[in-house]
Amino acid sequence: MLLAKIKEELKSLYDDIQESPEIEEAAAETAEVPAAEEGAETTPGREEVKAEEAAPASPPPGPGDTDYKTKGYHLDVALPPEKVVAAVEILSRENFFIEAITGVDWIEEQQLEVVYDFNHFAELCRVVIRSRLDRNNPEIPTISHIYQGANWHERETHDFFGIIFTGHPNLEPLLLPEDADFHPLLKDFKA
């Protein structure tokens, strides 16, 4: 129920980014997830959405269903950085709580990915929002004004990856020493 609703709301964010090849690529990636074993969990609402998506040759970008049993989360939402705040606002309106924020260094593609994990207290619904940034200029707006808990998660992600969360009230090292100028989870970091 919640899943179908949130998916519909998040879909609106994709209206004006049909053409962006980067996003299509990311969406295609999430769509590749095998849809087997879904029968038991699939709600009617989700099936309808799926049928719509399957119609065109290359599916339009949108929040991708994942197979919960094998992946451990329900919805995988790949968005450009400027859309993340709007998506998080939708989740906050629906009373999701924040699990964590983290990064992934895709050094071969020269990209850094920011991954946001959300879950819901009342109904099991794990939503993952992810956004790819340019590795040489990793900037993304903060969400710490919506979820205050994001403050520390963003500081930690800045510590480990050097990702800059613009608008963050206090992007100082949290877990690393206060004068740290290195980012240990970057793949080219040498101790």
Added chain:
Amino acid sequence: MNGSLQQDINQETFVLNLGPQHPATHGVLRVKLVMDGEYIVDAEPVLGYIHRMHEKMGENRTWAQFLPNCGRMDYLSALSYNHGYVAAVERAAGIEVPERAEYLRVITVELNRISSHLLWFGAFVLDLGGFTPLLYAFDDREQILDLLESVTGSRLTYCYFRFGGVYNDIDDSFITGTREFIKRLRRRLPMYDALVTKNIILIKRLKDIGPISQDMARRYGATGPVARGSGINFDVRKHEPYSVYPEFDFDIPVYQEGDSMARYMVRMDEMEQSMRIIEQALDKLPEGEIQPKKAVKLIKPEKGDYYHAVEAARGSFGVRIVSDGTNSAYRLKLRSPTYSNLSLFGEAAKGMLLPDALALMGSLDLVIPEIDR
């Protein structure tokens, strides 16, 4: 926040450093407090004193080599961390676990949860100025450590779970010992109730102190007894059932008040629920293998990312794995519960008296190595 920490001469506030070694912090946590007399204007926890970068170690080691690290984050409920990590890798690599092994996991994890809550109980009352309960709690906890030592081989930093099972089977002496212990603790808990819970000093220190609203828990991602003390019925064991938990009949204690007393009550009640789970698991314990018939040797999960959460003693512990199809993680994110639970301290402690803030901090049940990772 830095700006507000600047001394403003007109406000007559002063900065007080709590820690890094204050006993109430159970580890090396420091809190920068801006005080107006006895009242807290601003509180900023300073982390990282025992940061070891477990997540980087996860990338440098094979899946199996990382197993011992799990016991070294939350050292008071290490088995929950074992469980979260092996379950995540099992999900990623599609490894089946024999039923008996799942039962053994549940029994040992719940014993570990009781020992963790017992230590918290003693230390928390110690924070509030009552020394003796700590000794009683350690006496009980010692029994669990002996039991777990006989199965896992260690007393604190357990590394008992393996991908697809557990390392060692239990014997009759463990089963009788566990039943004895449950009998013993059922006699002790009413005593704690009479001596500590109903103690007027404890009630005055905890009742209506450090309220945490449901909305605050949501915005900060607080889970575990902190959320359940605020009336949020959220426990991963019921919410997102894993292992063999659906086969047991147990309740999730929830208190509506949101104060330190509510969080205290949640943990005290949880010990009884854990004992119920252990009893049922011992009754129903199936015969069979404790590891897959075909040994799990080479683990290479398919490319992609995977998430698995478990209910640790302090809340929801999540493991996010990004695999590139090799025998070690491309990225291993460890979502530790007290990191989120502590992050609300700055907001919750505003305007409180310093000794009340210490009661609030104790009621969060902090384990610093797990926050710093």
